[in-house]
Amino acid sequence: MSIEQISPAQARQRQQAGAILIDVREAHERAAGHAEHSLGIAKDALEADPDANLPDRGAEIVLICQSGARSLRAAQRLLEAGYARVASVDGGTARWIAEGLLMVVSEQSEADRDFYDRYSRHLRLPEVGEAGQRKLQAARVAMVGAGGLGSPAAFYLAAAGVGTLMLADDDVVDRSNLQRQILHTEDRIGVAKVESARIALNALNPRVQVETFAERITSDNVERLIADADVVFDGADNFPVRYLLNDACVKLGKPLVYGAIHRFEGQVSVFDAGRHRGACPCYRCLFPQPPPPEAAPNCAEAGVLGVLPGVVGLIQATEVVKLILGLGESLAGRLLHFDALGMRMRETRLRPDPDCPVCATGRAFPGYIDYQAFCAAQ
Missing domain, CATH: 3.40.250.10 (Rhodanese-like domain)
Incomplete structure (x- = not known):
């Protein structure tokens, strides 16, 4: 009928x-x-x-x-x-x-009008809807690094409506950053990166709270940065900070969205061993020992294709949003490799190390170490 x-x-x-x-x-x-x-x-x-x-x-x-x-x-x-x-x-x-x-x-209040207008395309997705958008609005994401990876990720996380972004970076804007670090502009050269980022993000979405930490991340302050975070974003450019973030996230039970870039290639994964001991690996399971400095030069030494951090940072941002919303399958247990020159992606399966000194099942947290010395000794 x-x-x-x-x-x-x-x-x-x-x-x-x-x-x-x-x-x-x-x-x-x-x-x-x-x-x-x-x-x-x-x-x-x-x-x-x-x-x-x-x-x-x-x-x-x-x-x-x-x-x-x-x-x-x-x-x-x-x-x-x-x-x-x-x-x-x-x-x-x-x-x-x-x-x-x-x-x-x-x-409606002005805040509600802004909410329904700004996020209307999210609200039309049944997988997100108003309940999901409110989750994003209530979420806190700790971001270490307001540079190549942090720039595109922070822009899209702010646009998506993540309620609070906590940005940590102790550097200032340099002209050489502008080739890839899109949060920053010519007229903000010499300004602290976290302040430059705050200006850019508030211009895009004034309803997002941007908390700035113009500090180098150390064992003394890492927990202050990530303790209240729902997700931690790794946009660091050095191994000592990556190991420190990993260990802190395992200790506090925080998912860590990892990204790294080198010349024309990038990597992304999610390390969630803190919440899923024995089921998900941590960063140390992938890299028990850091490579020697000559095997992993930074961008200033080796160079980097300017658009590469955009691709990798946006994949990281996608993982952050998925984790907050509980959508899809995260990259936990998988390492995604991106080759810009070949325009190819490949995936490597990762397994938790049953003897990992930090995330092995039943193992107590061993404490923070001197990460600079640990990485320099290799």
């Missing part, structure tokens, strides 16, 4: 005669405006338990959405559930407005 599709004017007439007009859009969509006297019941909620919302199966029901597609599908579900008098508004609220029928706009 086909669903009756009616015009907005006909829907209005039936509503005035006693029909129940239901807007099946999501709450954030209805907040921007809904048909006068309509009930708001999201499509998924209506279909999941129609009896809870519409106990009278003999009542006349008219469904409306934005364009008519969702309401038509919902009407079909109601018909299959035993509701005999169901219709859908052809053209939805878009046509309702075009025909001059009255819409009611819910009272």
Whole structure:
């Protein structure tokens, strides 16, 4: 049996005669405006338990959405559930407005208007929706490094609505940074990188809180930076900080999103051994010993393709968002290699080391070490 599709004017007439007009859009969509006297019941909620919302199966029901597609599908579900008098508004609220029928706009604070407008494309994703966006809004991400990897990642995490970004970097902006560190600009040369980053991120999304730490990360302050973080982002450019971050994240049970770049190649992984002992590896499982300095020169020594940190940093940012939302499959237990010259990606499976000095199951945290000396000794 086909669903009756009616015009907005006909829907209005039936509503005035006693029909129940239901807007099946999501709450954030209805907040921007809904048909006068309509009930708001999201499509998924209506279909999941129609009896809870519409106990009278003999009542006349008219469904409306934005364009008519969702309401038509919902009407079909109601018909299959035993509701005999169901219709859908052809053209939805878009046509309702075009025909001059009255819409009611819910009272909203400026913050709510900004939220629903700014994140409308996220809100349309069922996997994110308002609940997921609120998770992002409440999240805290600690980011070590406001340079090549931190720049693109911080931009996209701020744009995505991560509520608080804690940026740690003790460097200042140099002209040589501008080839790849897109948070910074010519007129901020000589400014602390974390302050330059704060200016850029607040210009993009003033609702994101940017906490700055113009400090070199050490064993004395690392826990102060990451203790309240939901996810830790590794944008460091040296091995001592990478080992320190790994150990602190294992101790405190924080997921660590790792990235590294060298000339034309990059790597990304997620180290989550702190929360999943024996199931996920840590950075030390991958690199029990740091390579000698001559085998891993930094960007200043070896050079780097300017766009490479953008690619790697955005993959890291994607992993951060997924971890906050609990979506998909993270890179925990996998190392992703990116070759820019060949435009290829390959994946290496990683296993936890049962004898790892930091993350082995049942092993107590051994304490922080002198990471500079540890890396220099290799």
